[in-house]
Amino acid sequence: MTTQTSLQEDRTIEQFKTEEESTFPWTKQWYPIAVVDFLDSSRPHAMQLLGKDIVLWRDGENKWRCFEDFCPHRLAPLSEGRVESDGTLLCAYHAWRFDGEGKCVRIPQSKDKETEAKHCSNKKSSAIAYPTQEIQGLLWVWPESGDQAQIESQLRKPRIIPEIEENSDRVVKLFWNIRDLPYGWDFFMENVVDPAHVPVSHHGIVGNRYQDAKYYDMLRVREMSTQEGFSFEITPTAPHIAQAVNDFQPPCHMRIVSNFKDGGKLILALYASPTRPGWCRHIGCQVFVKNDAGKTPKGLGFFGLPMPIWLGHVLASLFLHQDAVFLHYQEKTIAKRGKNRWLDAVYTPNPQDKMTIAFRQWLEKRAGGGIPWASECNSELPSAERDKQKLFDVWTTHTQHCQVCQNALKNINRLSVLAYVVAVISFAVGVMVDGRYVAMKVAAMPIQQTTTSFLTVIPPAGFWWALGSAILFGIVGYLLKKFSRLFYVYEFEHAHND
The missing domain is CATH 1.10.287 (Helix Hairpins)
Known part of the structure; x- marks a missing residue:
């Protein structure tokens, strides 16, 4: 058995080594799907990832688990169930119970204990479980199940923030923010690889649309690869910044680093996980690295100021909705044009669009052209939302999922x-x-x-x-x-x- 497992691991490692020459494997990745401190551990949480309905819950060992959101008995949603005092997840339809590994441990309607044990030992009674791990306050999910997925998930590291791992007094991490956004993962990434929009879209918060919308060039500093993405340097930069680099790390991470001339560093750690067509889940934070004199660099607008987590979450709407009002409709407009290639639908004459073009090229040539949604998912893009009350909904996209904001x-x-x-x-x-x-x-x-x-x-x-x-x-x-x-x-x- 050990030899068989070792051979399986060797084949998996070889597969990962040759991955650069193949299409990006969307389901063989770690995705940040929640901020652990914001979750209510007393109940299950319904979410989506790559078009799959999933449920998050914490078991008796205080470990967060992820199952496909259906009970194997009659396919009722487990997210409508309960986390019991013994650390099992109970389906509230017929009271079947599951442990953290997905194994069914109770079927109350069984004739006797022997019959119950027989039914529970059948693989068909088990829930479909996905590998999970908690790192840097985030809950990460690997969207494949089974023994092979367990092996593969251990061979790949999530896209974490290395500075936080240094455990240095010079590193200061601000609060995580999380929000479901009404536009696709690709439009989120296209937006955050585009620094030119910042002083215009976020006028009054970060820059001035009339004074700061200036010419600059973008220079590639890391060549494109299937698994590792690419990065660009922005030049020239502001007088107080020595270097600014945008680093795309697929499938979910955009790392924006501003190195200040006095030795300080500002890191915008932005994540986006594709949830369903026309939607993505954004998680982000700011990380400061103090200079040798202990001075903290300036943050992104007033979001760099000390404030309660809940207040930061509320004020995030001021920033996020300034982009959402463009990206939600932009996505639908491009889809209506029916162009085969993104570059055929747009006009991008300036060097400020270099990284946006590079991202679309990576998606087209390295990642199959788009998200491979789960077969059970309706892959059609939802219609544009004309009711601004619904488009700018905060309760459904954040508050109802955030225990901090609810309190x-x-x-x-x-x-x-x-x-x-x-x-x-x-x-x-x-x-x-x-x-x-x-x-x-x-x-x-x-x-x-x-x-x-x-x-x-x-x-x-x-x-x-x-x-x-x-x-x-x-x-x-x-x-x-x-x-x-x-x-x-x-x-x-x-x-x-x-």
């Missing part, structure tokens, strides 16, 4: 209600103070002056303080309620971004 939203809603309650109480106290003061004043007046003087009594200072407090807390409650809307939807118009 923050609950606290903000509680504060909003509390502010309204305090406003009502303050107003009531003001009325009581004023009423008592007026009653005392009137009681001290002659009877013939009572009616006239009642209307001319000026309320005491306590009334005005109470009224002011009521107004202030009412405004706070309103603003908190309005701010909480950003957890659900954030609409954006470039025409209004002055």
Whole structure:
């Protein structure tokens, strides 16, 4: 058995060595699919990868697992099930249970224990499990199952951030952000290999569309390969930057490094996993490397400032939606033209488009032209979403999957209600103070002056303080309620971004 396994591993290694000469193997890769700290470990989570429906859940050994999202019994979704106290995943349809490896361990409707054990030992009763691993706070999934997939997954490393592995005091990693985006994986990558759009699309956050949209060239610094992608240097760069390199590492990673003249370094670690046609899952963060003097380089806009994770997630919409409004419709427009090649559908005369062209060439010549979606997936591109409320949906694409943001939203809603309650109480106290003061004043007046003087009594200072407090807390409650809307939807118009 050991000899057979060794031979199998040798064949797998040889296969990986010759891979550069073949088409990019989409299913033999690690994909980051979730941020572990943002997941609720008490329940299963439905997700998608390469058009496959998958479910993530944490077993009794505190290890996150990934299954295809169906029970082998009657194909009910396991994501609608439960994580039980014994660390098994229960299908809530007929209470079949599965361990972390996908093996069925309980079939309650069996005639007796012997019959149950017989049915559980049948391979057809097992869930389809994919290899997983947790690295740098991300949950990575290998979208193939079986013994061969286990071997192959150990021979390939995920596209991690090497600086974080150094465990140095000079390396500072900011929070992870995660979002499902309403455009395809290829359009995400096409966008992030294009620095020219940044000061224009993100006017007011990163650069100025009228001052910073300047000429520059792009020089190739790593030649194209099937498995390792390619990289380009941007030149000339800003006065304070010595070198800036965009490095595409397929299938999911874009590494953008800015080396500052004072020795500091800014790394934008951007990931995108293809989930289904017209959609991708983005995970990203900023990493700072301090210079010898301990100075931290400037980050990407105000996102480099210290802030709570949930606030960073909310403000991310300001940035992500500025691109989404282009890429969502751009993807549909190019698809409608029906051109065989991307280059035939566009006009790219400037050197700033070199890396975008290189990416499309890699996809066409090295990766089969596009994502090989799962056979059960509807590979048709969804129609363009004209309802901006749905296009800029934040709840479905982020908040409902992020435990950090859900907790923050609950606290903000509680504060909003509390502010309204305090406003009502303050107003009531003001009325009581004023009423008592007026009653005392009137009681001290002659009877013939009572009616006239009642209307001319000026309320005491306590009334005005109470009224002011009521107004202030009412405004706070309103603003908190309005701010909480950003957890659900954030609409954006470039025409209004002055």
